[in-house]
Amino acid sequence: MNRLFKQLRLAGAVIGLACAVSTAHAETYPDRxxxxxxxxxxxxxxxLYARSIGDYLGRHWNTQVIVDNKGGAGTMIGTQHVSRAKxxxxxxxxxxxxxxxxxxxxxxxxYDPGSFEPVMLLGNSRSMLVVNSQSELKTLDDVIAKGKQSPGNLKFASSGNASSPHIAAELWAKEVGVTITHVPYKGTAPAMNDLYGGLVDGIxxxxxxxxxxxxxxxxxxxxAHDxxxxxxxxxxxxxxxxxDLVFGSWFGFLAPKGTPQPVLQKINRGLNDAIKDPQVRGVLDKAGLFVSGGTPKEFADFLAYESKRLQGLVDAGVQLVVQ
Incomplete structure (x- = not known):
């Protein structure tokens, strides 16, 4: 009994020390x-969103906030990097x-999808089909006609495999009964450059x-909105x-799993404050984002819902799987 009591006291001391270290870390965070x-x-x-919010956080945390673009492989390069971060x-x-x-x-x-902690849902957007203004495709009927006349000749760009522009294009093609060729890029900017250059039909x-x-x-x-x-x-x-198509993307912040809860809460508060800032909000509103904010738990519930909804489409036979 005495041995068990000593073990329990030791375990309690270890937990107490860990909590103290975590709290102390949160009090000084961020100090670099x-x-x-x-x-x-x-x-x-x-x-654009990252740089606007990063500028705000840098000013209010009194430290530098760096935005590092790691595009490619349908977001897997950058996502894997964070999954392995301290x-x-x-x-x-x-x-x-x-x-x-x-x-x-x-x-x-x-990477392991479970190696992340949800921090905050930034917001939602809606997918809009755009083509080059000089394109021969002047109406939606023109796009559908091209897709039906030459199956596979209709080229839709996206910001990467399995991205929302990719899913939107596939769902739209299924809805109107055409076959498209999907052209993935390392982000929206290079995809837009090729759209401006006439190398793809739309996005x-x-x-x-x-x-x-x-x-x-x-x-x-x-x-694709109601x-x-x-x-x-x-x-x-x-x-x-x-x-009948309603679809769009979402944007949100995550951290590596194991990040101390007090630190996650401090980041969450900073992000929620950022989206209330008039300058940041102006950027988000101008880009057409439906701003959300909220708690890590609310974001976790949202992610679970989105995953369940997409899995339902796949289970229903919608051909979306990326090889």
Whole structure:
């Protein structure tokens, strides 16, 4: 009995010491630069969000917040990097839909999806089909006609395999009965460059593309939303045009699993404060993001819902699996 009592006292002391160290770490965090990993190429909308929020956090935490773009392999390069990072709060991930789709759709996943701690859901967007303004595809009917006349000749770009633009394109193609060729890139920016250059026919991007539409570089043909988007009220929904498609991406912050809870809470508070800042909010609103915020638990529940919904599509026979 005495031996058991001593073991319990020792275990309690160890737990107490760990809690004390964790609390002390949170009180001084961050005392050195923090890195936000963006698993997409520089210049895309995820990069835009990271840099705007990173600037805010840097000012209010009184330390440098670095945005590091590690695009490629359908976000797996950057995501794997964070999964292997030290769980101390100094390396966090800002990612999007591929985080939920990759574990379901990819056979070559190079990280454990369970090696992350949800921190905060930044927000949601909606997919908008845009084509080059100089393209012969002037209406949605033109796009559908091309897809039916020459199966596979209709090329849709995306920010990577299993990304939301990829899933949106496949769901749209299934809904209208055409065969497309999917062209993945390391992020939205390089995909857009090839769209501007006429190398691909279109992309399902977020409402942030409306700025290029209004500048005369792109033409918007439809948006996958229940109603017209407030950031792009001139763009008709797919439902208005007889296509039952509501779909979009999400954006959120995660940290390596094992990051102390007090540190996660401090990061969460900083992020929630950031999205209330008028300058940051202006960037998010202009890009057409429906801003969320909230707790790590709420984000965890959201991720579980998104995974279940996509798995349901796969189980129903929708061909989305990435080889």
């Amino acid at each position: 630069p923090v890195t936000i990993i963006v698993p997409y190429a520089h210049g895309g909308v995820t990069d 769980p101390d709060g100094y390396t966090i991930l800002l990612t999007s839909y591929a985080f939920t789709s990759n574990p379901i759709l990819r056979k070559d996943l190079n 399902f991007d977020g409402p942030s593309s409306i700025n290029s539409v209004r500048a005369g570089r792109l033409r918007a043909l439809g948006i 109603t017209r988007h407030p950031a792009a009220p001139e763009v008709p929904t797919f439902k208005e045009q007889g296509i």
